[in-house]
Amino acid sequence: MLYRENGQFKTSYRADQQVFPITQDRAAIGLLLALAVFAVPMVADEYAFRAILIPFLILSLAALGLNILVGYCGQVSLGTGAFMAVGAYAAYNFMVRIEGMPLIFALLLGGACATLVGVLFGIPSLRIKGLYLAVATLAAQFFVDWTFLRISWFTNNSTSGSVSVSDLSFFGIPINTPETKYLFCLAIVVVFAIAAKNLVRSHIGREWMAIRDMDVAAAVIGIRPVYAKLTAFAVSSFIVGVAGALWAFVHLGSWEPAAFSIDRSFQLLFMIIIGGLGSIMGSFFGAAFIVVLPIFLNQFLPAAGAVVGVDISTAMVAHAELMIFGGLIVFFLIVEPHGLARLWSTAKEKLRLWPFPH
């Protein structure tokens, strides 16, 4: 309906291969970014930053990473939390052990370490598939949890087992206010999102999807499963690792292994299922959805309860949350396995064809 595509013809492959070939889409995305950078900081209050925006951004990043592995390469991982943890603790160690280590490098190095661990635990994927692999990745989860819990070297021998970082700065710009934190995360997320998009639309991305869709055929046209799968694990864990480091450094400030428990892994998995497997945008949808829903429920349920004269305890809200999540997962798997992203793109198609149905 809003689309006016006449005259938007492409005279070069470069133009035809852009991420957003349609002018209106480019405009929309540009506008969105502008809002995120300029408008949001003006309107958002501290709570919005701490409770919604920053978690949303960081978890989007993690989901993005996981989506590359699960959604694009078809290798299910239940150990995402572990890779986040590795990113976080590695970054932490670089910070505390190396004098004057700049934040950004610490984050990237954290990601690098996560990559190593990710590839290590990805090796089984060369031999084992599907369910077996899923369980194998749990090994990463529990082993890593245990490591950071029990091996005090990683926590810099902190007695409490919890570690913390303070006075972060990005090339001299202090990152201490919610606003700066938000912008810092935003910047990183945007960069990674672009990079990820480029990867999945380049030949490596096609190799991943080929492995996902039909691994035998992929092998026959010369794709090496080893390479495809391990790169997927590497890229995925790198992004997830950086996200983990951000989560710890920027969002939490001080944390312990529980912050990256198996529940986190599941949460991220849900994000990409609800958001959309094999879709960059879906990762953001999913994250937004799962970050906002609990907050919404916490506000809404008690209110609703009050209306019908039942007082609803926080515990009940928590349980309701579990049930709703569970229900939604099943719902999406049955009704729209490609998640919100697919709904979005169908809606978009409809708009382009409007007023025609098809």
Added chain:
Amino acid sequence: MNTTTTDAGASPSTDGRKIGDVILDVQGISLAFGGVKALTDISFNVREHEVRAIIGPNGAGKSSMLNCINGVYTPQKGTITFRGKTFGHMNSRQVAEMGIARTFQNLALFKGMNVIDNLMSGRNLKMKTNLFQQAFRLGAAQREEEEHRAFVEHIIDFLEIQAYRKTPVGRLPYGLQKRVDLGRALAMEPQVLLLDEPMAGMNVEEKQDMCRFVLDVNDEFGTTIVLIEHDMSVVMDISDRVVVLDYGKKIGDGTPDEVRSNEDVISAYLGTSH
């Protein structure tokens, strides 16, 4: 790539190109799954530029034969010689690198991708840029994408599927999916093309089209073609030499006419319903 072709209807496939020496030689291949014998001591060869058919009733082991040649299965016995190099077993990657491509009997397209990307994936061996370049679409990566896109577009033109370029392959009718499958193989610029029942499940027109494309490929790019069919009639028209398998054994080998008059073959075929 040069997209000029000849019309199969107008001229038999043999003129215009000359059949060369043996390019692929299969010796004493035996394959078994657990106890089940799929292939027993199969030997035959393929000459450069020829159209070589492997026929036989369903379950005769045709597909298994193909899977041995392109490294999906590892035969227990026997060797495969390609361009003078002899292998007991190769992995699919090596086979692909040596220039052997194939299509699949029951479609093995990448459902999640559109036609262009399916064909592009056939170019992966030729794409060289590294992760980093791709992540940031640095000049090289961008250029690579464009070059290979151009190549792929020629195949799209050759197979006359312009109208479906950006359609997810899942949404295409069966006949077109088969074409895309062929296209993906062509994108590899193969020297030998293995076709696993390219006409299976097609209606008459689709079969004719497919025949034309197969012959065009063989004719235009001099691609050697090994194709499996259980539908005799099709094979006899388009192939130069035919191997006949039955229950994993070779029961005939020769020109279509020789094979047609071969007692075992006849009985094998009368024995099965077609």
Added chain:
Amino acid sequence: MGFFLETLIGGLMTGMLYSLVALGFVLIFKASGVFNFAQGAMVLFAALAMARFSEWIPKWMGFDSKVLANILAFAVAMLLMVAVAWLVERLVLGKLVNQEGITLLMATLGITYFLDGFGQTLFGSEIYKIDVGLPKDPMFLLEGMFQGGILVNKEDLYAAAMAASLVILLSLFFRYTATGRALRAVADDHQAAQSIGIPLKRIWVIVWSVAGFVALVAGVIWGSKLGVQFSLSLVALKALPVVILGGLTSVPGAIIGGLIIGVGEKVSEVYLGPTLGGGIEIWFGYVLVLFVLLVRPQGLYGEKIIDRV
């Protein structure tokens, strides 16, 4: 030596319980190709039901016979589990027929969350007791052989015994009853099973009910051991490696796997724990499985997978 035997036996006993939960997985996977992550949630749910009803029923009906209360509670809980089985088939599996294993796995993750939430909404989220009168006092074996003998927890012994007998019962059920054979047929080939007139949907409900039963028993045992609380659902996470180790589709596999891991983690905990800083059992099973899989991708007793093209 005595001490080692103690740990060994302790291990075997926990192992037996693992096998019990693992059995739940295997049953469902065989029959419906679903890797039922929700098994743990079912254990928790069943245990909660058992615990609460055994409190409530006497109150409602005004008697105080513990045994009767337990029996009734068990019956009610069992009914609940059947209901759950039926709903799962109706609302989830029935709608996901012929989907990939991974999708089904994720679906059961959804079910897990739902059951956890639902169970705690119905029955509350404190710690509850189940008392089926398992003796808590320890006993000593082979006092003649070792001085001081081997200390064994009676409760564990009974528990293990129950588990073992259940395991045997189920394998018999599979081998000798019509339903059992039907289940096996379904496991081997859905289409075929359907074509020879086996009603898939009913089979699935049955299997899930059986799994529910197993969960209930496991819940009762673990519950009476550790008390019924949310953490109970984590038993599933313990059983996962067992299943994989055993090879997903094999009942004996589940049992052997359970014993191996049970023993393995106890022994390693006791002998390596101190040096590594303890808590090894959290990951022992998984890491073990990881290595086994590298050698046998299909697990100890699973069938070999061949890709056909």
Added chain:
Amino acid sequence: MTAKTSTPTVPRAEETALQTTFPRLMLEHAKARPQAPALREKEFGIWQTTTWRELADEVAALACGMAEAGLSRGQHIVIVGDNRPRLYACMLAAQSLGAIPVPLYQDAVAAEMVFPINNAEVAFAVVEDQEQVDKLIEVREKCPQLGRIWFDDPRGLRKYDEPGLSSLDALIEAGRARHQREPGFFEAAVAQVNPDDVASMFFTSGTTGNPKGVVHTHQTLLDRARAGADFDKLGADEEVLAYLPPAWIGQNIFSYAQWLACGYIVNCPESAATVTIDMKEIGPTYYFAPPRVFEGLLTSVTIRMEDAGAIKKWLFKTFMEVARRVGPDRMDGKTLSFTDSLMWKLGNLFIYGPLRNTLGLSRVRVAYTAGEAIGPDLFTFYRSIGINLKQLYGSTETAVFVCLQPDHEARADTVGVPIAGVEIKLADNGEILVKSAGLLKGYYKNPEATAEVLTPDGWYHTGDAGFLDSHGHLKIIDRAKDVGRILGGPNDGAMFAPKYVENKLKFFPHIKEAVAFGDRREKVCSFINIDFEAVGNWAERRNLPYAGYTDLAGKPEVLELIRDCVEKVNADLAQDDKLAGSQISRFIVLHKELDADDGELTRTRKVRRGYIGDKYQVLVDAMYGGKAEQFIETAVKFEDGRSGSVSATLKIVDVKTFSSVKQAA
């Protein structure tokens, strides 16, 4: 004959500036803006652009090559194929040498090509692809002089060893060599071509007998092209989609003559299958289509809307209402009431805009329909959704542009005012006579035919009957020769305008073709072809089962549907006492679609009334014989060239007629 009416000659601007030729224009563009795109063709997934510079070079090479091959001044060269940049280049090349390109219809069967080729002693041909090559080879023994055939797309031709057959690539190569040797040759050749030299020849598919070659000079074509361009202020930035057969002068004017006159951009679709997609991508600013194309579009719109959801349907209905009410006024530049204009703006947001976008008409500034009369509903539909659709009047012989509708003055029933450089007068039999600088030089090697249409004092007989209305707009009734008289019966001596009647019938979406009989008979009867797509959908919506065309056409429900249409037409005809006598009293819905391959239609899909009358004599007799039904068996040619026969027993339907308003009053 004496002139009834006559419009004064409008003095024309830049008379002298027009003294040029196509090749010269091309060179001017190439000099003035070498990098500007001249042509685009969608190939290999993107719009491959040819700039004026590149075009000029290619033409130079081609011209030199053709000269090498012996093509010389005054010779003819046939061009057969779809709209392809290189074929356009070939026309320019030929014209640069003073030779005459003769475009032929690419969908014509081989036999149809024999006459033109021999008639113009054609020795050279440029064709698009294997399909056309095969046809020419087929006709070769009938046309021995056809020495050289060049093809654009080599696919499938590699192994042909036909004497004189070679690819355009080869030709260009040869040409480049020649160009190297004699750099001056090309410019010199171009310089020698005069505006009054013959530029092209178009064979008109006459409704009877052999086609006639209409001879046009650079001057005639360019004069009209420019006049048309001035009238609608076409500039160099127009985008045009070339999708109609180049052999048809309409297409030739819009994507060749005016292209060079204005220097705008012509875009060639990727393939017939992708035209709609390509149209949507390009979004032409200057669009031309015969009514049947607009009709097709509208039908597809209605059909696609059928499956739309309730809300969309409602929006569509409501806003199309609004459009019908206020759209035309808006287009005619009248000021709308505030609410009306607001409603229209809303509609534009929700329906019209998106509709234009999906049809690929968002950017259209000027759209023409011509070739045949357009239905009022059809015409208003497009104008009401904000597309500046206008009618034009003209023919091959007049180089198209005779009358055009000025913006804001478009009517469905007139064809506009005579444009610059056109004089019009009416003969006493009502035939329209035209004089303009764009008239044909004559029919090739056919003086008597020429004499029939061209008077010594330079008036051209259009063969159309009509008159100028009070606003000075020309109104066409029918072909002059077809205008007949009713003989006997109540309306004895009344005027019978079959085409007028047929068109009124065809304006109904359910009726595809109609053939009316009645000249020198006591009443009017008619054959009708249903529109399979439209009626088929109509039937499905009433879940009325049918097995194929013939069955559907025979359904009583369908006959009822058609009867209603016919009655409406009668009621309408009764309004005009001149035409009241042409009301239809009986009709037959034919069992097969009238088809060009069966010779029932011309290549431009005009009905061959005479031929049909003979072919279906039995039916005609049955209708006038007062029978209730009639059995018939007809031979048909199928798409794939096989031939078979269809037979059916056709009901003859009687229709109510109305007494003329005048008589009633």
